[in-house]
Amino acid sequence: MHYMILIYEDESVYGDKNDTPEMQAIVAKHWDLVSDLGDQYKTGAGLAMTSAATTVRTVNGKQTIHDGPFAETREQLGGYYVIEADNLDDAIAVARRVPVRFDGSIEIRPLLHPPGK
Amino acid sequence: MIEAVLRADGGRITAALAARFRDLDLAEEALAEACARALSAWADAPPANPAGWLYRVATRVALDSLRRSAVRHATALPEPEPEPTVEELMTATPLIPDERLRLIFVCCHPAIHPDARAALTLRLVCGLSAQEIARGFLIAEPALLQRLTRAKRKIADAGVPFEVPGPDHWGERLDAVLSTLEVAYAHAHADGAGTGRHAGYAEEMLGITAALAAMLPTESEVQALAATVRFAEARRPARVDAEGMMVPLADQDPIQWDAQLITEGRRYLAGVLNRALGARGIQALIHAEWCARASLADPAPWPAILTLYDALLACRDDPVTRLNRAVALAEVRGPAIALEEVDALNHAGLAGYLPYHALRVDLLARLGLTDAARRAYDAALALAPAGAERRWLDRRRSKCMD
Numbered sequence: 045m046h047y048m049i050l051i052y053e054d055e056s057v058y059g060d061k062n063d064t065p066e067m068q069a070i071v072a073k074h075w076d077l078v079s080d081l082g083d084q085y086k087t088g089a090g091l092a093m094t095s096a097a098t099t100v101r102t103v104n105g106k107q108t109i110h111d112g113p114f115a116e117t118r119e120q121l122g123g124y125y126v127i128e129a130d131n132l133d134d135a136i137a138v139a140r141r142v143p144v145r146f147d148g149s150i151e152i153r154p155l156l157h158p159p160g161k
Numbered sequence: 162m163i164e165a166v167l168r169a170d171g172g173r174i175t176a177a178l179a180a181r182f183r184d185l186d187l188a189e190e191a192l193a194e195a196c197a198r199a200l201s202a203w204a205d206a207p208p209a210n211p212a213g214w215l216y217r218v219a220t221r222v223a224l225d226s227l228r229r230s231a232v233r234h235a236t237a238l239p240e241p242e243p244e245p246t247v248e249e250l251m252t253a254t255p256l257i258p259d260e261r262l263r264l265i266f267v268c269c270h271p272a273i274h275p276d277a278r279a280a281l282t283l284r285l286v287c288g289l290s291a292q293e294i295a296r297g298f299l300i301a302e303p304a305l306l307q308r309l310t311r312a313k314r315k316i317a318d319a320g321v322p323f324e325v326p327g328p329d330h331w332g333e334r335l336d337a338v339l340s341t342l343e344v345a346y347a348h349a350h351a352d353g354a355g356t357g358r359h360a361g362y363a364e365e366m367l368g369i370t371a372a373l374a375a376m377l378p379t380e381s382e383v384q385a386l387a388a389t390v391r392f393a394e395a396r397r398p399a400r401v402d403a404e405g406m407m408v409p410l411a412d413q414d415p416i417q418w419d420a421q422l423i424t425e426g427r428r429y430l431a432g433v434l435n436r437a438l439g440a441r442g443i444q445a446l447i448h449a450e451w452c453a454r455a456s457l458a459d460p461a462p463w464p465a466i467l468t469l470y471d472a473l474l475a476c477r478d479d480p481v482t483r484l485n486r487a488v489a490l491a492e493v494r495g496p497a498i499a500l501e502e503v504d505a506l507n508h509a510g511l512a513g514y515l516p517y518h519a520l521r522v523d524l525l526a527r528l529g530l531t532d533a534a535r536r537a538y539d540a541a542l543a544l545a546p547a548g549a550e551r552r553w554l555d556r557r558r559s560k561c562m563d
Contacts, residue, residue, distance in 0.1 A: 045320045131322035132272055133330075154319055 046086065046155040047135040048126050052119040053148040055093055062092055066145060073143035074123070081127065081138065086159055088125035119149055126159050162207055163199050170212035171288035172264075173257050178219055179267070180260035183323050185285065185313045187223050195219035208251040216257045217250060261286050262372055263325050268312075269337040270321045277312035278337055279344040284309055286369075287345055296513065296544075331377065339386055339441065342369065346390055363397070366390050374429060381433040385441040388433070391426035392448035395419040406552035411461040411492070415454050423452045440477040443469055463492040480506050484517055487524075496527040515544050522557050534558070 058067045071090060078085050097113040113120060125142070129135040132152070139150040171192070178188035195218040199211075208214040221244075268281040283289045291309065295302040315321070326334050346366045370387040377383045399417035402408050430449055433442050447469045450462045470486035483506060491499035503520060511517040518541035525534035538558045546554065 047320075129320075131320045131324075132270070133322050133324070133326065135320070136272075152319075 045131065045135075046126060046128050046158050047138075048124055048153045048155060049088075049135070049139050049142060050121055050151040050153065051123045051125075051142060051144070051148065052117075052151065053122050053144050054118060054146070055120045055122055057145045060093070060095075070143055070145055077141055077143065078125075080141075084127050084129065084138070086126040086128055088123065090123040091121060094120045119147075126155070162203065162211070163196050166211040166215065167196070167288055170215075170257070172261055172286040173259060174212060174216045174219065175285050175288070176260040176264035177216060177257050178223060179285070180258070180263050180323050181220070182223050182227070184223075185267075185316060187226060188219075189285070191219040191223035191226065194222045202247075202250075206251075212257060214250055217245065221245075261369060262376075263323055265338055265341070265369070266325050266334065267316060267321055267323055269334070269341045270316070271333060271337060272319060272321060273312050273315060274308070275337070277308045279341040280305060280309055281312050282341045283345050331380070335377070335380060335383065338373070339382055342366065342373075342386060343441075346393075363394055367394060378432065381436040382439045382441040384429045384432045385439070385445040388426040388429035388445040389441065389448050391422045391429065392445070392452045395422035395426065395452060401549045404552065405548055406556060407549040409553075410451060411463075412457075414457050415452075416456065418452065426452065440473060443473045443476070447473070461492070463489050467493045480511055481514075481516075484511070484514075484520060488520060491524060491527075496524045500524040500528065512540070513544060515541060515546050515550065518544070519550065519554065522554060526557055526560060 058064055058070065061067075074088075074090070078088070094113040097111075099110040099112065099114050101108050101110055125138075127135065127138055129138060135152050139152050142150050144150075174192055175188050178191055179185050182188060182191075192215065195215045198218055199215060202208075202214075203211070264286055265282055268285060269278045273281070280294050283294050284291065291306050292302055295305040346363070367390060370383075370390045373383050374387040395418045396410070396413060398419060399413035399415075400408055426445075427449065430445050433445065436442075438446070447466060450465050450469065454462065467486065467489040470482070470489055473482055474486060483502065487499045487502045490502060500521070503517070503524065506517075518537050521537040522534055522541060525531075525537055535558065538554055541554050542551070
């Protein structure tokens with residue numbers, strides 16, 4: 045099965061830019077995990093701060109453009125992996141290894157189809 | 162006939178099907194279809210091994226269903242198996258692999274909502290009806306069905322593995338399993354006369370707790386639960402008198418208790434005593450205290466029981482623990498103080514719980530509050546208790562009419 049692993053953290057712990065020393069340190073840890081995962085890793089990326097987010101919202105067929113992320117929450121979506129895993133336990137084992145600076149939540153979602161299909 | 166087979170072996174069949182096909186819905190549907198076919202196939206004479214017949218036919222039903230959906234989705238077809246003859250089906254005695262432990266770990270996976278785990282285990286492993294489970298959980302049946310459906314969909318969609326987890330993961334997985342088994346056993350035990358729908362799987366609880374205890378000899382809560390189930394089952398022969406009336410624990414004649422099961426229980430408990438005690442350890446001690454009583458001439462160990470319940474309350478403070486403690490409190494410090502404790506509990510949350518009303522009937526009658534006792538009796542009766550409990554309530558009620 046393929047799973048998306050979504051990383052939620054309070055983005056302010058990395059400062060207010062995308063290239064702070066804190067961000068560089070966590071990115072290095074992510075690359076370590078990616079190389080450990082080998083073939084299990086399919087794709088992934090870190091996301092720019094939510095200050096760069098724009099939302100296109102459709103209500104009653106009418107589209108409007110908004111500044112900011114879909115929802116204002118205490119922890120924001122900051123990055124994702126797509127992995128291949130035998131089952132949920134296997135995916136949970138990967139999710140446990142995803143680095144976070146302080147507190148954070150790693151959501152595991154099965155993909156309905158293999159990526160790219 | 163079919164119902165009796167399902168009661169005895171339904172969980173085992175469902176577990177074996179689920180483990181083989183990794184699909185809970187398919188397992189349930191295939192077994193239901195096999196039961197429907199049994200109605201006509203068994204009309205003349207039942208097969209030599211009815212459970213084996215159901216398992217075999219359900220397996221074929223499941224394979225056929227998979228083949229049909231494979232055709233629809235143009236995926237690889239499962240290998241067809243040779244069709245057994247009717248003769249073969251009626252005389253064969255196929256072994257049903259015991260996959261119940263594996264199924265329990267699926268049902269109790271931490272990725273499943275806690276409220277759904279026990280319900281799912283009772284439904285799939287123990288074969289209880291949704292109605293029975295809903296009553297035990299004090300929720301409406303449609304809500305329970307929705308909970309079961311959602312949990313099964315989560316298991317399928319999220320890819321919960323049909324495996325017993327490795328030792329590294331025991332810690333987090335075990336508590337969920339033990340709580341689930343406790344709830345399941347509470348159902349088996351609630352049927353005092355042992356004639357109702359659940360009596361059969363009290364036996365399964367002995368088997369399942371023994372299997373877990375053997376797999377995890379150093380987990381004291383596992384050993385403690387195995388001990389508790391044995392102490393409680395040991396008392397089953399004394400729980401109902403010759404007229405079919407429930408006999409409260411303190412009035413049971415220890416001579417009638419099953420000495421073999423008590424010995425087994427003590428053996429499990431011995432492994433617990435030199436470790437830190439959790440809630441299940443204390444509960445096992447409470448049962449052991451009762452089971453140490455040699456005859457009705459010995460005083461009931463109420464003061465020791467009350468002390469143990471005080472200790473239990475420190476690590477597990479819930480309404481049921483408080484209710485059980487109130488029973489001991491009534492004996493040690495009198496019914497008035499106990500009633501005060503019981504009436505401080507959340508009435509709405511306990512309204513569907515028979516022991517709550519039974520205790521109130523008892524306390525109110527002892528205090529001479531006959532009108533209130535009768536109202537409590539009527540509330541208990543409205544829950545349609547099993548025969549033995551009902552007779553006991555009848556006795557209590559007529560006593561307070563005098």
